[in-house]
Amino acid sequence: MKQSKMFIPTLREVPNDADSKSHQLLLKAGMIKQVASGVYSYLPIAKRVLNKIEAIVREEMEAIDGVEILMPALQPSELWSESGRWQSYGAELMRMTDRHGREFALGPTHEEIITSLVRDELKSYKKLPVTLFQIQNKFRDEKRPRFGLLRGREFIMKDAYSFHATEESLDETYQDMYDAYSRIFSRVNLNFRPVIADSGAIGGSHTHEFMALAEIGEDTICYTDESDYAANIEKAEVKYVPNVAHTEEKALEKVHTPGVKTAQQLADLLGKRLDEIVKSMIVKVDDQFIMFLIRGHHELNDVKVKSYFGTETVEMATDEEIQAILGATPGSLGPVGVEKIEIYADNSVQDLNNLSVGANETDYHYVNANLGRDFNVKAFDDFRFILEGEMAADGSGPIKFAEGIEVGQVFKLGTKYSESMNATFLNDQGRAEPMIMGCYGIGVSRTLSAVIEQHHDDKGIIWPTSITPFEIHIITANAKQDTQRELADQLYDAYKRDFEVLYDDRNERAGVKFNDADLIGVPVRIVVGKQAADEIVEVKNRRTGESFEVPVSELEEKIK
Numbered sequence: 001m002k003q004s005k006m007f008i009p010t011l012r013e014v015p016n017d018a019d020s021k022s023h024q025l026l027l028k029a030g031m032i033k034q035v036a037s038g039v040y041s042y043l044p045i046a047k048r049v050l051n052k053i054e055a056i057v058r059e060e061m062e063a064i065d066g067v068e069i070l071m072p073a074l075q076p077s078e079l080w081s082e083s084g085r086w087q088s089y090g091a092e093l094m095r096m097t098d099r100h101g102r103e104f105a106l107g108p109t110h111e112e113i114i115t116s117l118v119r120d121e122l123k124s125y126k127k128l129p130v131t132l133f134q135i136q137n138k139f140r141d142e143k144r145p146r147f148g149l150l151r152g153r154e155f156i157m158k159d160a161y162s163f164h165a166t167e168e169s170l171d172e173t174y175q176d177m178y179d180a181y182s183r184i185f186s187r188v189n190l191n192f193r194p195v196i197a198d199s200g201a202i203g204g205s206h207t208h209e210f211m212a213l214a215e216i217g218e219d220t221i222c223y224t225d226e227s228d229y230a231a232n233i234e235k236a237e238v239k240y241v242p243n244v245a246h247t248e249e250k251a252l253e254k255v256h257t258p259g260v261k262t263a264q265q266l267a268d269l270l271g272k273r274l275d276e277i278v279k280s281m282i283v284k285v286d287d288q289f290i291m292f293l294i295r296g297h298h299e300l301n302d303v304k305v306k307s308y309f310g311t312e313t314v315e316m317a318t319d320e321e322i323q324a325i326l327g328a329t330p331g332s333l334g335p336v337g338v339e340k341i342e343i344y345a346d347n348s349v350q351d352l353n354n355l356s357v358g359a360n361e362t363d364y365h366y367v368n369a370n371l372g373r374d375f376n377v378k379a380f381d382d383f384r385f386i387l388e389g390e391m392a393a394d395g396s397g398p399i400k401f402a403e404g405i406e407v408g409q410v411f412k413l414g415t416k417y418s419e420s421m422n423a424t425f426l427n428d429q430g431r432a433e434p435m436i437m438g439c440y441g442i443g444v445s446r447t448l449s450a451v452i453e454q455h456h457d458d459k460g461i462i463w464p465t466s467i468t469p470f471e472i473h474i475i476t477a478n479a480k481q482d483t484q485r486e487l488a489d490q491l492y493d494a495y496k497r498d499f500e501v502l503y504d505d506r507n508e509r510a511g512v513k514f515n516d517a518d519l520i521g522v523p524v525r526i527v528v529g530k531q532a533a534d535e536i537v538e539v540k541n542r543r544t545g546e547s548f549e550v551p552v553s554e555l556e557e558k559i560k
């Protein structure tokens with residue numbers, strides 16, 4: 001394609017509100033244009049990349065017998081009421097009313113539509129299993145749309161749904177999907193990890209998220225270098241706190257605390273006051289106070305906290321009340337019981353640097369623990385937390401933290417939708433049973449952005465060859481110069497048959513054209529410049545920055 005005929009509105013300056021590297025580069029490279037908060041037009045370069053990602057997704061879905069369909073974005077509320085989600089989905093669901101007063105949603109996901117489709121058409125176990133997928137715009141009224149395409153309100157998703165007569169059949173398809181996702185994210189050159197994830201409110205038994213590693217990522221993942229173990233922090237499991245060696249005073253020390261079941265017993269054993277012990281179980285992380293009931297302290301079941309949240313003094317008598325105030329799920333705090341210890345939410349708690357903490361090993365505690373020094377702590381919603389360096393659940397090695405962008409998720413749904421929406425099939429005995437379902441999503445537009453997040457330098461994007469918008473970028477240094485233009489025209493005509501070629505034929509200054517080329521990030525650049533008369537051009541590799549001069553006669557050999 002000739003750049004003079006393209007629509008690539010590159011920018012010199014990054015708009016102020018572009019809040020991630022990929023968002024900035026998508027705007028600067030003229031790939032997207034914002035229409036409203038979280039809503040974007042995809043311009044030609046972006047569209048070409050999306051087409052390539054979608055082609056890879058299609059190929060891999062079809063390779064595991066996925067069949068493509070396209071369902072409507074506009075969905076009647078009746079189906080959502082059947083599943084119960086019209087009530088439960090909340091503000092993220094974009095709702096609207098038609099001229100007759102009927103309510104609709106703009107689909108954030110398609111379990112309801114597909115379940116109603118399949119229940120009407122597939123009645124026998126002989127027709128199962130079946131996997132259907134689509135690639136389509138989804139709508140979610142995200143509370144905080146941000147990072148450009150990473151969290152939009154209208155975005156492109158591949159969503160697939162599978163229907164089964166047996167759990168074993170679901171297990172098989174789930175594994176096929178898992179493998180297909182791994183191939184897809186490898187093929188688009190993402191550095192990613194599949195992680196064990198939380199099935200949350202949707203229910204269902206088993207789920208993995210595919211996380212592209214990137215600092216901007218909104219999820220924390222826990223992984224080890226020693227094995228494939230990786231989990232979303234919400235689901236991470238650890239074995240015990242390793243002994244952290246250091247030379248400072250009051251070194252972390254593991255002490256034998258046989259039979260200790262209460263804070264009072266621990267205080268007696270360590271020769272401390274009870275309030276010191278209890279205070280040391282409360283720490284401040286991310287400006288919130290959480291109980292340092294780290295594994296091993298679970299058994300200290302005589303501790304009752306009177307006040308530990310914010311600056312308010314709240315009398316809390318029961319575990320339930322404490323959980324309610326912390327917004328924690330029942331049971332997640334472990335037992336917090338007993339009387340009259342005043343804990344105030346001020347820095348004196350945080351400054352205590354000789355914590356006694358659980359060692360996550362029966363009959364052992366650590367004393368003199370210093371959070372900042374000994375442990376890197378990440379806390380999350382339900383006030384569980386994980387320390388960097390703790391042994392991963394599989395015993396393979398210490399937990400490390402990384403930030404990830406959720407680019408995909410595979411999910412065993414079970415019978416949640418088939419039961420509520422009455423999607424049954426007749427089994428081989430002729431009896432009706434609810435279908436067993438799986439659902440599988442990939443954020444296609446988010447993947448595009450995640451690739452840029454991982455593949456760029458300070459000059460612009462560096463496309464992996466598998467999804468590059470063009471394979472070759474031909475540039476005339478000076479398009480007004482006849483010899484250059486003629487040679488470039490000739491190369492363009494020759495190569496556009498076998499390659500996807502972008503040809504910068506514009507009458508712009510060479511510097512402007514080179515900057516744009518760096519921004520757009522096509523892997524191979526051919527510059528037709530001063531040596532055109534001698535039939536010599538310059539070839540440059542966008543990734544390595546290497547360039548060399550090549551006689552036109554040897555060019556094809558060199559760029560293959």
Ligand code: ATP
Pocket residue numbers: 109140142149150151152153155156157406407408409441442443444445446
């Ligand atoms: P998140 O945790 O980031 O909000 P999600 O878990 O709500 O995502 P899913 O319901 O699992 O998302 O949807 C499948 C995929 O769609 C996600 O893995 C993600 O790649 C993509 N996706 C979800 N929400 C958005 C969004 N607002 N913008 C772009 N892509 C999204």
Ligand code: MG
Pocket residue numbers: none
């Ligand atoms: Mg979400």
Ligand code: MG
Pocket residue numbers: 406
């Ligand atoms: Mg998620």
Ligand code: MG
Pocket residue numbers: 209406408409
């Ligand atoms: Mg998800």
